[in-house]
Amino acid sequence: MSKGITSRAEDYSQWYNDLVIKADLAENSAVRGCMVIKPYGYAIWERMQAILDKRFKETGHSNAYFPLFIPKSFFSKEAAHVEGFATECAVVTHYRLKNDGTGKIVVDEDAKLEEELIVRPTSETIIWNTYRGWIESYRDLPILVNQWANVVRWEMRTRLFLRTAEFLWQEGHTAHATKEEAIEETERMLDVYAEFAENILAVPVIRGRKTENERFAGALDTYCIEALMQDGKALQAGTSHFLGQNFAKAFDVKFTSKEGKLEHVWATSWGVSTRLMGALIMAHSDDQGLVLPPKLAPIQVVIVPIFKTEEEKAQIDVFVDQLTNELKIKNISVKYDDRDTQRPGFKFAEWELKGVPVRVAVGARDMQNGTVELARRDTQTKETVAQEGLAGNIEQLLHEIQENIYQKALNFRASHFTEVNSYDEFKEVLEGKGGFISCHWDGTTETEKRVKEETKATIRCIPLDVKEEQGVCIFTGKPSNRRVLFAKAY
């Protein structure tokens, strides 16, 4: 029997599913395409929420909440938006059930809604409908609001964390007096996401803009961060949209400027979802389970006592108590796993599966020698160290682990980032090691679509730091003045 995770060489999808399930993060629910996020998985999401929320507040945003249901008519007000989301909406048509007389519960046809309600796939429409009443003057701007919510997108195919029918996310919706200010906001929030991904999740990302084809429905410009998974596929980890005046026009949101002119408001929206969990899992995990970066881990240090007698246990308890206090002063979260129902080896394996960065094992032998066994999850190495100064050592080690996990992912990406200058080369890399492929493209949606049809690769983004460079499109040979990034994506 395999005690770890299915080898990823066999089937990456299976590996990922095993990992999610065995690490006790989530499972499929009884509802089509939905998932149950289990306590340990949710604890990780809560960490993400807490850290992001703090950043949102620091950048001047406030949280609010808007309804789950959106009248159907709201959707049709922005043409591109409705077209983008129409095929994946859950629709509420009735508001009551009844007993049909035979004891069967059926939908009461008399309780048909005058206007159907859409379960939000995203909230631009209902929020802009609300903003109309909030905005009259330039003095009312900007409005910088975020909401933490669930949304529903009736996807054809689902996958735990990566693409579930219902998912948790945050969506920021801001309103500005000028175009420049809105663009600045769009870029600012992209930076917030990128910094979060890199500094907290330890997942290096590429900041870029989407092509017209990949743009958010209703946006003038979509910025994104793109991460690379260990199987060489890319994952869009967050987006920030410059919506121009599209929604203001659709919902008639105008303000009087300083100059006394009536103008439409400029908008942005930006979001990250529980998909970040998927990114985290696929970017760092190994066959022993999850690998959590210390800054994100709900439990940073787990302490496992090894004892035979109650006396030994009592002695270890005293030591652990003191260590725990010292760690807590340093804001390090600790779990003392003193269950007497499991053996140490079992606990080691279990906490590795859950990705806890640092493990301290302490037994009678250590108590005599004044040592502990200190193990790190990222490298799977362990050493015997002195009890003295342990809290400080652990603090240092956590920093090292955070840095090491990031470096490892960064190195992986560097070795899976290839510049190509011909279509043959392009296909060769794509079918071989995968990863990001930097090449010239003629700028047309047609070419983009044909490359996708032939190779499954899509343009992930036009990197923000791209250099102007003369070249020719690898597909059509037409002139191009900058490279874009292609990859197969989740």
Place this chain on the structure above:
RNA sequence: CGGGGUGUAGCGUAGCCCGGUAUCGCGCCACAUUUGGGAUGUGGAGGUCGUAGGUUCGAAUCCUGCCACCCCGACCA
């Protein structure tokens, strides 16, 4: 929504072709011995075989419908 596959105990499965109410492993419970890398022994509990019909004396097994899940595609945060 198209193609393929699978539904049997909490999990993983055998049995299905060739009909006679179910196999094995893990897990679970009890006791004992154990405890520095997923313990061992003995005993025990747990199943409307996805679901609804049909055929039959009798269905996990054959037939039909439905549902769910997984994989590939299209779609997508």
